[in-house]
Amino acid sequence: MGSVDVNILYAVHAYKPAYRVGGPVLSVSAAAEMLVRKGHRVTVFTSNSNLDEDLDVPTDRPIDVEGVEVWYFRRQEPLQKWLPFVPYLSRSIGFLYCPAMRDALNRLVPSVDMVDTQMPFVYPSYAAAHAAFRYNKPLFYHQRGIFNEARLRFRGAKKRLYIAAIERPIMRRATTLIALTDGEQRAFRLLGVATPCEIVPNGVDVPAPLEGASERVEQRFGIPRTAPVVLFLGRLHPIKGAAILLHAFMDAARRVPEAVLVMAGPDESRLISEWQLRLADHDLKNRIVFTGMLTGTDKDDMLARSDLFCLPSVGEGFSMAVLEALANRTAVMLSPGCNFPEVETAGAGRIVASDIPRMVDALVDLLGDRERLKRMGEAGYAFV
Numbered sequence: 001m002g003s004v005d006v007n008i009l010y011a012v013h014a015y016k017p018a019y020r021v022g023g024p025v026l027s028v029s030a031a032a033e034m035l036v037r038k039g040h041r042v043t044v045f046t047s048n049s050n051l052d053e054d055l056d057v058p059t060d061r062p063i064d065v066e067g068v069e070v071w072y073f074r075r076q077e078p079l080q081k082w083l084p085f086v087p088y089l090s091r092s093i094g095f096l097y098c099p100a101m102r103d104a105l106n107r108l109v110p111s112v113d114m115v116d117t118q119m120p121f122v123y124p125s126y127a128a129a130h131a132a133f134r135y136n137k138p139l140f141y142h143q144r145g146i147f148n149e150a151r152l153r154f155r156g157a158k159k160r161l162y163i164a165a166i167e168r169p170i171m172r173r174a175t176t177l178i179a180l181t182d183g184e185q186r187a188f189r190l191l192g193v194a195t196p197c198e199i200v201p202n203g204v205d206v207p208a209p210l211e212g213a214s215e216r217v218e219q220r221f222g223i224p225r226t227a228p229v230v231l232f233l234g235r236l237h238p239i240k241g242a243a244i245l246l247h248a249f250m251d252a253a254r255r256v257p258e259a260v261l262v263m264a265g266p267d268e269s270r271l272i273s274e275w276q277l278r279l280a281d282h283d284l285k286n287r288i289v290f291t292g293m294l295t296g297t298d299k300d301d302m303l304a305r306s307d308l309f310c311l312p313s314v315g316e317g318f319s320m321a322v323l324e325a326l327a328n329r330t331a332v333m334l335s336p337g338c339n340f341p342e343v344e345t346a347g348a349g350r351i352v353a354s355d356i357p358r359m360v361d362a363l364v365d366l367l368g369d370r371e372r373l374k375r376m377g378e379a380g381y382a383f384v
Contacts, residue, residue: 008035009109010044011128012118013096015070019295020051020266022235023320024144027202028118029066036067043108044068045124047075047096051235051266060100073098073124096122105131114175116140120147120167121159129170138175141195145180145317147187150337154239154314163191171195180318183339204323204384213304220298221262221289223305228259228367231306231330233294233321234313235268241312241335241354246275248312248359250282256367264291264302303328307373308366312354313337326384331376333362348380 014021016029032042043062048055057063059074077094105127109115115132117125120143132139145151152159168191171177177197179185185197214225223229230249236242242263249261263272272290279285294302303309309325312335316322322340325332332349334340343349352362366373 005038005040006035007041007111007113008043009112009115009128010042010046010118011115011124012044012046013122013124014049014051015044015046015072016065017295018050018055020053020235020293021049023202023317024118026320029068030203030205032068033066042068043112044070045101045105045108045128046070046072047098047122047124048072049075049094049096051268060104071101071104073101073104096124098123098127101127102131106134109135109137112137114138114140116142116178118142119144121162126166126170129174133173139170139173140176140178141171141174142178142180143184143187143317145184145315145339147191148183148315148317148337148339149187149190151239151315168193181339184317202318202320202323204320204327206327206381206384207300210300210304210328213301216297216301217305220301221291222286223260223262223289224258226258228256228308228370229306230259230261230308230310230363230367231302231325232261232263232265232310233299233303233325234265234311234319236263236265236271237268239314240265241314241337243271243275244312244354244356244359245310246288248356248363249288250279250284251356251360252363252367253284253287255364259287259363259367261288262291262302262306263288264294264299266293300328303330306330307370308333308363309349310363311335311338312352312359314354316340323384326380329374329377329381331366331373331380333359333366343380343383346379346383348376348383 012028014025016025018025035042048059057072059072062069062071075096075098109131115128115137117128119125171193174195177188177195179197179199180201188197217223218225232245234240309330310333315337332343335354344351352358
């Protein structure tokens with residue numbers, strides 16, 4: 001490898017293998033590894049959070065993760081500790097306060113060329129941004145869908161106060177804002193921030209065709225090889241639209257009698273037990289499969305096996321799960337909140353409002369023509 005060109009600090013709320021946190025862990029780690037392969041130096045400062053649990057990793061010191069120097073700092077969440085019976089606190093990622101991070105930033109930041117923060121509302125981004133200001137380093141600021149208008153309505157009062165007091169001053173002093181989509185760029189402007197903004201979408205590695213996925217999925221999850229499969233891949237959270245998809249599929253299942261819905265992801269909001277009680281009343285227990293978090297070959301097989309990926313999210317930055325579905329030749333059905341209208345233009349999927357009757361009609365129509373789904377999947381593969 002040649003000489004190091006740029007020395008970059010990434011500050012991120014979580015890093016692999018914290019896959020329960022979701023897509024940013026995939027996109028940030030992929031970007032860091034790619035930059036290292038190109039000859040740059042990347043150091044990651046992150047917490048040891050894996051959403052509602054802690055990673056089993058060395059903390060407060062550097063380790064090598066796929067060629068990237070990563071510091072996992074031990075987080076402290078006093079409110080979660082003192083009030084574990086409050087669901088909002090016990091099930092959220094929290095503020096991710098890491099006591100040892102500030103001193104480490106003061107030692108490292110003077111030697112880096114730039115600082116790149118990856119998520120608002122968390123301590124690693126806050127601390128790294130202010131370290132960049134202290135040492136006059138360029139700051140690049142990502143929001144990753146957090147400032148989507150619909151998302152800001154969710155517990156909105158607290159978020160608006162924090163933006164006014166903490167995030168907006170940081171954004172105004174940043175060198176450049178980084179948006180994943182046009183929608184994110186508009187969201188920055190709606191917050192009254194005029195800092196220069198560049199659109200840099202996520203990328204995805206295109207996998208080789210995967211043989212035998214249907215057989216392995218049948219053995220592992222009991223899903224018949226001939227069944228049309230709808231896949232939801234993400235946190236089971238209201239923002240992601242998991243409950244809306246579940247109810248839409250329950251109605252559509254009467255008209256597509258062999259279809260199976262796979263709900264794959266961590267049960268962040270503790271919804272599965274409630275949903276399973278409802279399914280028992282509708283005789284759909286064997287047609288809606290809750291797999292929990294999927295990683296590795298199980299995830300690859302499920303993406304390759306599925307006929308239709310569905311994400312009726314309230315608001316996304318630029319979903320890695322959607323990109324992974326397209327790269328696996330899987331047709332997609334997305335809400336407008338996914339901010340990806342290009343999939344419909346490319347013939348790779350359909351944009352459907354997060355409205356149960358409309359979603360039912362779309363599911364029935366799409367699942368009734370699996371050859372069309374295959375063509376859409378091929379179009380998606382060519383698109384990405």
